Amino acid sequence: MxxxxxxxxxxxxxxxxxxxxxxxxxxxxxxxxxxxxALLYQPFTVPSDSMTPTLDVGSKILAERIDGDEARRGDVVVFQDPLWGSSPMVKRVAAVGGDTLACCDRDGRLTVNGTPVVEPYLRPGPGGRTVASGQDFSVTVPEGNLFLLGDDRNTSLDSRTHMEEAGRGSVPRSAVIGRVDAVVWPAKGLLTPPEGFAALPGGVSRPGPFNALxxxxxxxxxxxxxxxxxxxxxxxxxxxxxxxxxxxxxxxxxxx
Structure with a gap:
C-alpha cells in the first residue's frame, strides 16, 4: 500500500x-x-514672528485650501492682499463682516459685539501682562471682510496698522488662500481650536482632514x-x- x-x-x-x-x-x-x-493642503513658511508663540518664524505649516467664505473667527489664515504687501501673510481672524470689534475691556480682552474673548495663545507683553492690544480701538468690519490680528499683539503689523485705509484695516474674504491646520516643522501637530470664539454665532471651524490623511x-x-x-x-x-x-x-x- x-x-x-x-x-x-x-x-x-x-x-x-x-x-x-x-x-x-x-x-x-x-x-x-x-x-x-497635495490636493487639500498647501505648504508655507511663516515669514515673521507676529504669530508667536503659536507659530514661530520659519515654521513649516500646512494650510488647508479653503474658500474665504469658510473662514471663521479664531482661524489662523494665510492671505495675500496688495495693500499689505506682495507676499502671503499669516494672521488670526478676530472678527468677520458685520462684527463690532473693540479693545480693550477692563481685563485687557477683545470684545466682539460686546462679548469678551479669552485668548490664551497670546504672547505676554512687557512685565508679563497679557492684553489683547497695546492700543485701544473700536471698528465695525465691512460685510465680506475679515479683521486680522497677530498673536504677538506687541509687535504684529496687522489690521490695526491699516485702520486708516479703506475697509478700516480689514481684508476681503477673497484674499484668503488657506486655513492653517498643522505645524509640521518643528513638529507641533494640529493647532488647538480657538475656544474663546466658540460661543459666538457661527462657532469655530472644525479641524481639517490632516489626521485622517x-x-x-x-x-x-x-x-x-x-x-x-x-x-x-x-x-x-x-x-x-x-x-x-x-x-x-x-x-x-x-x-x-
Missing part, C-alpha cells in the same frame, strides 16, 4: 494571496494619503511592510531550506 505526501501548499498559497492583498491595500492608502494631502499614510506603510515581510517570516517559521544534493542510488520512502 503506497502512502500520500501531504504538503502545506494550500496554506502557503492563502498566505501569499493575503500578503499580496495587504501590499495592494497599503499602496492605495499610502498613495491616497499623499495625493489627498496621516493615518492613511501610516496605515498604508504598515500594511506594505507587513505584506512584504510575510514570505521571509513564513519560511523562517516553517524551517524550509533548499534541498541538498541527493546521494546516488538513494531512494525516499513515502509509505508502507
Amino acid at each position: 503506497s502512502g500520500t505526501i501531504r504538503t502545506k501548499g494550500g496554506r502557503g498559497r492563502l498566505g501569499s494571496v493575503l500578503s499580496g492583498l495587504a501590499v495592494a491595500v497599503g499602496c492605495v492608502l499610502f498613495l491616497g494619503g499623499f495625493v489627498g494631502g 496621516l493615518a492613511a499614510v501610516a496605515g498604508g506603510t504598515v500594511l506594505i511592510l507587513a505584506g512584504a515581510a510575510y514570505g521571509p517570516v513564513a519560511r523562517r517559521l516553517t524551517g524550509r531550506r533548499p534541498a541538498g544534493p541527493r546521494r546516488p542510488g538513494a531512494r525516499e520512502k513515502v509509505g508502507a
Whole structure:
C-alpha cells in the first residue's frame, strides 16, 4: 500500500494571496494619503514672528485650501492682499463682516459685539501682562471682510496698522488662500481650536482632514511592510531550506 505526501501548499498559497492583498491595500492608502494631502493642503513658511508663540518664524505649516467664505473667527489664515504687501501673510481672524470689534475691556480682552474673548495663545507683553492690544480701538468690519490680528499683539503689523485705509484695516474674504491646520516643522501637530470664539454665532471651524490623511499614510506603510515581510517570516517559521544534493542510488520512502 503506497502512502500520500501531504504538503502545506494550500496554506502557503492563502498566505501569499493575503500578503499580496495587504501590499495592494497599503499602496492605495499610502498613495491616497499623499495625493489627498497635495490636493487639500498647501505648504508655507511663516515669514515673521507676529504669530508667536503659536507659530514661530520659519515654521513649516500646512494650510488647508479653503474658500474665504469658510473662514471663521479664531482661524489662523494665510492671505495675500496688495495693500499689505506682495507676499502671503499669516494672521488670526478676530472678527468677520458685520462684527463690532473693540479693545480693550477692563481685563485687557477683545470684545466682539460686546462679548469678551479669552485668548490664551497670546504672547505676554512687557512685565508679563497679557492684553489683547497695546492700543485701544473700536471698528465695525465691512460685510465680506475679515479683521486680522497677530498673536504677538506687541509687535504684529496687522489690521490695526491699516485702520486708516479703506475697509478700516480689514481684508476681503477673497484674499484668503488657506486655513492653517498643522505645524509640521518643528513638529507641533494640529493647532488647538480657538475656544474663546466658540460661543459666538457661527462657532469655530472644525479641524481639517490632516489626521485622517496621516493615518492613511501610516496605515498604508504598515500594511506594505507587513505584506512584504510575510514570505521571509513564513519560511523562517516553517524551517524550509533548499534541498541538498541527493546521494546516488538513494531512494525516499513515502509509505508502507
